[in-house]
Amino acid sequence: MGAYGVVSRLLFAIDGGALDRDALEVAVTFGTTYRVEVRVLRVRKGDCAHGYRYIETNEEAWTPVNYAVFELRMAGVGASGQVVRAPVDQVAQAIEQVARAWGADAVLLGPGRRSRLGRILARPLESRLEEILRLPIIVVPRSIRSGSGEPAPPTAARTP
Amino acid sequence: METGRVRSDSFEVDHRQVQTLFSRDRHIIAEMLSRIVVGVKRLDVDRPVLGLVISLASETGGEVHVVHVRQQRCSKGGPSYDETMEDASRVVEQAVFELRMAGIGTNGKVTSTLEGRVARSIMEQADLFAADVIVVGCRKHHGLHRLFGNSDRDTLVRLSSVPVLLAPVESSQRPTDGAGELAGPRDLAP
Numbered sequence: 001m002g003a004y005g006v007v008s009r010l011l012f013a014i015d016g017g018a019l020d021r022d023a024l025e026v027a028v029t030f031g032t033t034y035r036v037e038v039r040v041l042r043v044r045k046g047d048c049a050h051g052y053r054y055i056e057t058n059e060e061a062w063t064p065v066n067y068a069v070f071e072l073r074m075a076g077v078g079a080s081g082q083v084v085r086a087p088v089d090q091v092a093q094a095i096e097q098v099a100r101a102w103g104a105d106a107v108l109l110g111p112g113r114r115s116r117l118g119r120i121l122a123r124p125l126e127s128r129l130e131e132i133l134r135l136p137i138i139v140v141p142r143s144i145r146s147g148s149g150e151p152a153p154p155t156a157a158r159t160p
Numbered sequence: 161m162e163t164g165r166v167r168s169d170s171f172e173v174d175h176r177q178v179q180t181l182f183s184r185d186r187h188i189i190a191e192m193l194s195r196i197v198v199g200v201k202r203l204d205v206d207r208p209v210l211g212l213v214i215s216l217a218s219e220t221g222g223e224v225h226v227v228h229v230r231q232q233r234c235s236k237g238g239p240s241y242d243e244t245m246e247d248a249s250r251v252v253e254q255a256v257f258e259l260r261m262a263g264i265g266t267n268g269k270v271t272s273t274l275e276g277r278v279a280r281s282i283m284e285q286a287d288l289f290a291a292d293v294i295v296v297g298c299r300k301h302h303g304l305h306r307l308f309g310n311s312d313r314d315t316l317v318r319l320s321s322v323p324v325l326l327a328p329v330e331s332s333q334r335p336t337d338g339a340g341e342l343a344g345p346r347d348l349a350p
Contacts, residue, residue, distance in 0.1 A: 007215070026323050033193050034219055126317060130298045130326055136212060137298070137326040139317045 007136075010036045011104035013043070013095050014064055023110035023140040024068055030108070030138070031077030040068040040081045041098055045088040054085065092128040099135060106135055111142040194222035197291040199229070199282045200255050209297045209327045210255060214262045216295070216325075225289040226255045226268035227282050231275040241272065279315035291322055298326040 012027045014020045031038050044061045046054050065081040072079035082102075086094035099107055109126055126139050198213050200206045217224050228251050231242045252268035259266040273281040286294050298313060317324050 029193060034216075124314065124317070126326065127314065130328065134328050136328065138293075139324045139326065141317060141320045141322070141324065 007034055007036055007105040009102065009104045010038045010106050010108055011041055011095070011099050011102065012038050012068065012108045013041045013110070014068060015110050020064060020068070020110045023108060024071060026138065026140050027068070027108055028072060028075045028077060031072055031079070032075055036105075037078040037080075038072050039098075039102055039104065040065050040072070040079060041095065042081075042083045043091050043094045044083060044085045045091060046085060055088075058083065092125060092132060095125075095129060096132045099133060104135060106138060107133065108138045108140070110140050193292045194220045195225070195290055195292045196222055197225045197227055197282065197286040197289055197294045198255075199227050199278075199294065199296040200251055201228075201297065203251055203254050205329050206255075206297045208329055209295060210258055212325070212327045213295050214259060214264060216293075217259075217264045218262065222264075222292075224259050224264050224266045225285065225291065226252050226259070226266060227285045228252045228255075228268070228270050229278045229281045230270060230272040231278060232272060233275050242275075245270065276312070278312045279319065282316060283320055286320070286322060293323050293325055294320060295325045295327060297329040 010027065010030055012023065014023065027038055027040075030036055042061045042065045044054050044056060044058070061083045062081070065083060069079045069081045082098060084094050084098060095107065098104075107129065109129070126137055130137055193216065196213055196217055198209060200209070203210075213224055216222070228248050230245070230248050232239050233242060248270040252270055256266045256268040269285060271281050271285065282294060282296070285291075294316065296313065296316065313326070317326075
């Protein structure tokens, strides 16, 4: 993009929550407007307090990734998916590694699930990511105009 | 780290919901990203940000609104601004000139606000301009700034009603004054 060259690869890091709906719309918009290839990334967080037990199963992690890839492809955007594992405090590093390995030109982040207090107590992901990543970061806010009131994507397969 | 390809066996998607969504969103997609607000602090530092804005706007034929915020500080001698109106106007004029030279429809504005309310000022301008995206430069921070982050940037991300694009600027060109701010020029080249 601009000084960074034309953007051709957008890494879309999803959180797996209903708020990813808005970020997905922005990913579709970017994908169709700028004809970029999108890689949907989900980081499975391992909780070191419980012996690196993962908070979700592999299948649960893949479900929102598959959904996002499907929607992007339905909109005519070239999309692929990836799930990586990382300790809960190394999510930014995991995203940076994938961005570097895949050759991303920009990173798209959803609003995250943290409350205002949570953002004060712990630095937000985009803040940690911009310390280590030399790429444009698109942050989709919680109160985005066009995305409010949309139906939430199906969450991970928790029903039997 | 585990990597893998998309598995088709775990698709559990309501196709009707997807079709409804996209038929409703087509007009949004066509309209989005055509109005960009860019917050400029120092032109020598934020030139990569303008480059990013040029490539975004030239792709969509969009319009750009350049915003520069003067900050009012309260000190012993009374309230004072961190820069003169002339300096602030020069930053905006130069940014508008560069964008127009690149063929982008651009206008600019200098606003003044209290210190710490830069993000709100940019958001107000974005609302007035009906922006689709806000672009600001992001800088690496050190020491306490790294620990506590950029309050203006965080406020912008938290309260904005449109996507915020954080464009990295060269760390060697970090401003020496007031790191963590979004606006306010120093040492401008003529």
